[in-house]
Amino acid sequence: MIWILLKQTLRGIFRDKFHSFINVFGLGLGIACCIIGLLFIQDEWSADRRHANAGRIYRYGVQMTIGGVTGVQTTCNAAAGPLLKEFIPGIESYIRIGSAGEILVKHKADAFQEENFLWADPGLLTAFSHSFVHGNPADGLNRNNTMVLTRSLARKIFGERNPVGQMLEIENHGPFEITGVIADPPLSDHLQFTALLSFSTLFKGLDQAELFQPSNLSGDMGYGLYFLFAPGFTAEEFAAQERRFYGKYQAAVDGIQYLGLVEPLTDIRLRSSLDSGQAAVNARFLFWFGGIVLFILFLACVNYVNLTTARASKRAKEIGIKKVVGSSHGALVAHLLTESLVFVLVALAAGIILAQIILALTPLNEVIGKNLQVNPLSNPILLPALAAIWVVVGVLAGLYPAFYLARLSPVRTLKGKAGSPAAGRFIRQALLVAQFVITIAAVALTLLMVRQLDYVHGKDLGFRKDHVVVIKVTEAGLLNRVDAFKDEVRRCPGVRAAACSNAVPGLGYTGFAFNWETSSGEMKLHAFPSLQADSDYFRTMDIQLIQGRNFSRPASRADFRNKSLEVVVNERLVRLMGWQEPIGKRFQYGTVVGVVRDFHFDPLHYDIRPVFITAPMDPAPYVSASIRGDRIRETLQQLRARWQAFAPGYPFAYTFLDQRIARIYTEDEKQQKLATLFAGVCLLISCLGLFALASFTIGQRTKEIGIRRALGASLASVVVLLGRRFVLWVLLANALAWPLTYLAMRQWLESFVFRTPIGIGVFLLAGVSVLLVAMLTVSVQSIRAARANPVDSLRYE
Amino acid sequence: MIRLRDITRYYTNGFVKTFVLRGVRLDVAEGEFLTIMGPSGAGKSTLLHILGMLDATSEGEYYFHDIPVHELTERRRTELHQQNIGFVFQSYHLIDDLTVYENLETPLLYKKVKAAERKSLVADMLDRFGIVAKKDLFPAQLSGGQQQLVAVARAMIIHPRLILADEPTGNLNSKQGEEIMALFRELNRAGTTIIQVTHSEKNAAYSHRIIHLCDGWVTGHQLAASG
Ligand SMILES: Nc1ncnc2c1ncn2[C@@H]1O[C@H](COP(=O)(O)OP(=O)(O)OP(=O)(O)O)[C@@H](O)[C@H]1O
């Protein structure tokens, strides 16, 4: 029986190739999206869970209260690990990490500029599970000046040779021996790096007993820390022990309140409490992604239901006959469901192939920053998931048509009365409208995302971002002479101005808590972010000085001691402090000499913060040069020549400030690209459905069209007659979609402090463009039907 | 074999009841060949559908071999229908998407007949109706007469005790019609009970007995030429 059904279903699919193709392709596309969505969710969910000890690894973070301001950070002092391990027996081992920043690596004559090196304790290789290509976890990073490469970096430097035992020269830190090569950490891992350097090297030759004192814990907090807990040791037990530790060593140290916290490694990606901002971004992205995928699957199922019930009149006769020759209601439902399952199975195969094509040939993986692949055999959840999709979609999409068809009375169907297109029309129209609601919403939301990103890129940030070249000097010897280099740069004919600073927009500031003079004259502790930049910085960056003056001289350590530092603050700080006359106001180490107009140093997701700026006391590594826009190429040549004279043998690495800033919004751009892709898929699937349904209803009205044409109706009037109804549906969909979309837009924009207004424009544009596409879809067929010779359509009967 | 008592069938249209059958009383004996005649709209097809258990009565009693059909559940009715009744229609009603072979096989599938037996039953029918050569064709590839032949074969394949035929020759030319009627007579002689609806006196002449239906009333009984 099942084989006969199978054969008959497949034949049915091939008989009506046009509708079947639309059905299989549409549903296949929906299933492909669903598969990709599942892979994505699996990838997010399994983030860091692949480590065998994942359940026992915890990230350490610190909540500190300084001057009334409480903040949580995921970095701490290098002493926290060793001290806590000694105090708390439940800690099996600690793993400290530190970012090596932008760093120069030399192998013989080759030099490589690298960004993703981590300083790490050996536990990174033993507590976490990394698969070794060469070497082994036990002797990975045990000694000073040893390092472990990832496979991709090893390949880049050494090709296919085994590099274990070879040496690499690391800028500022001397030669390192390579002790192992590991597979690149998967993109879903929380810790991303291209190479690991032994952490102990950082404290080589220093007295660690003196350095690692509890009293130092609240300073120099630049390192990440992870613990491997002993089996059974819990976060609650840790918290209790940590309080004991605090009470014993830290409580008396200073006025700073310090609270050590831990969170499971597996929570970091989606529900971190220590870095909730990023986790919220990840979780929200996952939510949107999953939602969109389900919507698309829904759209595809709607097509299936609509086409199947629309074709009911064709099927009705067959159903009637089957009842006459003895089929029961149950047998028919079973038959129709089986048919739906067979059909979905075909669509599933198409979906797997489409998913593979999408992942391999479109930039989707790149956009979402993953490496998703459809491997039903090696991915343990894929086969069960595919089976589940099959049954759920097959039954869901098949259920309504099956009961709808099986319910038809045989007497009526054989008279040709039941199963007419009128039956079930309401549900079909409702589903079609729902489809277009989703499509219009997706298109409008995409347009808004594009608009917001345009706004972000076009917004006046309060400083110059075009034609600013940033060169970073990292090597210690060069850094000491950075001012000389800046002067060289300034002397290039193409350079308007050049300045040194310790940060550039997008990198963020370092915060400092100092005492500041309030408007009533007393001194009060405030934590404000700060920037160190020389007196050329405001001119180079076109930051407007609106009160007072620029720095009169470079700053020095002596200024610090004599409390004679010059400080420039931004308007926001003035407002926060409530100063009437900011110039001359005191702070712990000096005096305010100037006020600059507010500028956006942080991404536009955040509000402008109160910032103070001092001249650098230590050499500032970022040299920014504002260059003339008309001779960029020559100017870059000149800069290169000066760099080579200044730092022979070091590669000339520079970035344009506007590109650096654009990089801040990659996450938003990623969302926008994805939204565009999905809006396109929504539109495609909906129009496929509309196309099929229109072809069907129009096919049903062939005779009517023939009669009207024979009576002298014009081509245009027939096209309007046929298309009118579809246009009305899409208009209705617009009316429903707009308020819903408005809410979704508000939600999305909430992540930006600075937002483009939601105008009626995006709605109109989305509505009209979807309407046009829909009209085009329908009119192709209306015109064809209307142009057919009326005699042909009337001859039958 | 069949006992109808005061069968009434009406359709409710808003508040108006339209009567199609009124108090029909009819007995049909096993092995009979009965003709139902009457003007268009008299309720002939409706009566046939009720006899074939495709349609339910509004009032009245229907006994099939003393089983009260009007009291049966849907499932039992389907079963009874499946085992005993074959249908033939004016417009053949073959399934367009199935071949001749598959059309013949369909009733057997619903009766859950084993594959091997199905095969031999279908082969028998093809042979008996002389359509072996056509078994892989689709209905649209056959003439009207051939399609009706297949329809009769399909009705016969479950060896029904009752065949219901609604104007089986209505769409056929007279020669094809005669062939079908000859076939019916032959089947009837072999023991199958047949009830046909027809407008043609010539066809009616093949049967034993004629009843006249007018406006839902049985208006007359008459013995046919062969009866
Ligand atoms: N669903 C329905 N609702 C209302 N009236 C119906 C319905 N189905 C059939 N009728 C009416 O029942 C009456 C009998 O119909 P039926 O098909 O039994 O007639 P008939 O005798 O077979 O006619 P013909 O010789 O034309 O086939 C007709 O008047 C018809 O209009």
Ligand SMILES: [Mg+2]
């Ligand atoms: Mg009739």
